[in-house]
Amino acid sequence: MTENEKVFNQIVRDYSERLWWHVRRFVNSHEDADDLLQEIFLKVWTALPSFRGEAQLFTWVWRIATNETLNHLRKEKVRAALKFSSVDAEMERRIQADPYFKGTEAERELAKAVLKLPEKQRQVFIMRWWDDLSYEEMSAITGTSVGSLKASYHIAQEKIRSLVSQQVF
Amino acid sequence: MTRKSDISTPEGYFENLQERLSAIPRQQEVSKPAATIRRFTPYLAYAASLLILLSVGTFVLRKTTVAPEVQQVQEDPYWDYYAYLSGALDPDGYFEYTEIEDLSDEDIINYLLASNLSLEQLAMSYEEGF
Numbered sequence: 001m002t003e004n005e006k007v008f009n010q011i012v013r014d015y016s017e018r019l020w021w022h023v024r025r026f027v028n029s030h031e032d033a034d035d036l037l038q039e040i041f042l043k044v045w046t047a048l049p050s051f052r053g054e055a056q057l058f059t060w061v062w063r064i065a066t067n068e069t070l071n072h073l074r075k076e077k078v079r080a081a082l083k084f085s086s087v088d089a090e091m092e093r094r095i096q097a098d099p100y101f102k103g104t105e106a107e108r109e110l111a112k113a114v115l116k117l118p119e120k121q122r123q124v125f126i127m128r129w130w131d132d133l134s135y136e137e138m139s140a141i142t143g144t145s146v147g148s149l150k151a152s153y154h155i156a157q158e159k160i161r162s163l164v165s166q167q168v169f
Numbered sequence: 170m171t172r173k174s175d176i177s178t179p180e181g182y183f184e185n186l187q188e189r190l191s192a193i194p195r196q197q198e199v200s201k202p203a204a205t206i207r208r209f210t211p212y213l214a215y216a217a218s219l220l221i222l223l224s225v226g227t228f229v230l231r232k233t234t235v236a237p238e239v240q241q242v243q244e245d246p247y248w249d250y251y252a253y254l255s256g257a258l259d260p261d262g263y264f265e266y267t268e269i270e271d272l273s274d275e276d277i278i279n280y281l282l283a284s285n286l287s288l289e290q291l292a293m294s295y296e297e298g299f
Contacts, residue, residue: 005194012190017183024176034186041190045197075282078291082278103175111175 004048011044011061018131019065025126026069028094028111036072040065059140066123066141073119091115106164113163121156128153 001009019040024033043064051060073087080087095101095111103111114122123142127133128149135146142149281291 008194009191012187016187016190020183020186030178037186038189038193041193042197045193074287078286078288079278079282081288081291082281083274098176100177101175102177107175 004045007057008045008048011057012041015058015061016041019061022062022065022126022131023069025114025130026073026122028091028098028115030098030100032072036069039072040068043068055140059137062137062141070119070123088115109164110160113160116163117156117159121152121159124149124152125156125160 016037020033020037023036023040024030027033027036044061047064051057055063076090077087080090092112092115095108095115101108114125117125124138127138127141128135133141135149138144138149139146144152286294
């Protein structure tokens with residue numbers, strides 16, 4: 001086994017489950033999260049020889065995953081627009097009909113409210129609320145200052161409070 | 170509210186996922202000959218583009234070159250050039266339109282997705298009439 005393979009297997013062991021949850025919150029579909037994670041790890045494997053250790057491995061892997069996920073969502077948006085349909089409506093439908101959803105109605109409402117946030121706020125909210133990342137980690141991944149991330153999270157929380165009927169925070 | 174209890178996964182999903190992801194380096198090793206082909210892909214693309222350009226050029230030249238007897242008629246100041254075009258190029262008296270029937274909506278969507286244009290850029294192109 002080569003050194004790169006050892007590092008790659010370590011990344012798979014350490015981060016695959018957390019990254020799956022991260023991606024799953026964005027795409028709202030078990031199957032899409034599964035497919036996307038394959039693509040993300042293929043990209044990680046391809047880019048591994050160029051990883052020079054300037055960033056932490058954790059940050060580097062999360063950055064690839066987040067970029068790939070956002071690119072995937074942008075393509076879905078374009079695809080939906082070209083078919084004269086709405087990606088937000090499709091996402092809401094996915095949440096409503098998700099066979100793997102086991103939560104309460106308040107949690108379903110929360111998931112739907114997150115869809116209504118602008119891309120940046122949605123990203124920050126998912127990373128903080130569900131992925132449980134620290135502001136410092138989020139800052140390293142997104143290249144945004146801690147102060148700006150805190151402000152985005154606060155605004156996102158306020159918007160969600162106004163969108164859901166029950167107390168979720 | 171516990172934050173991850175709202176979504177479940179199939180039994181043993183993460184163990185299976187790790188196995189599949191760990192197999193990526195081996196799968197890539199198997200598909201390495203494809204990488205050699207990929208190296209030549211840009212050159213093949215250039216060659217194909219040149220071929221298409223030559224074919225289209227030849228086709229356009231053949232279509233637009235006017236026979237001497239037709240040229241003589243055209244030089245007649247009373248000759249209605251547009252009437253000639255609509256009458257002579259098409260036996261029914263209309264211009265011919267070629268439709269690319271094999272191109273489905275899905276093909277066009279996939280092409281636009283592969284172009285990596287944003288929704289805003291696509292909207293701008295549409296407004297500009299492309």
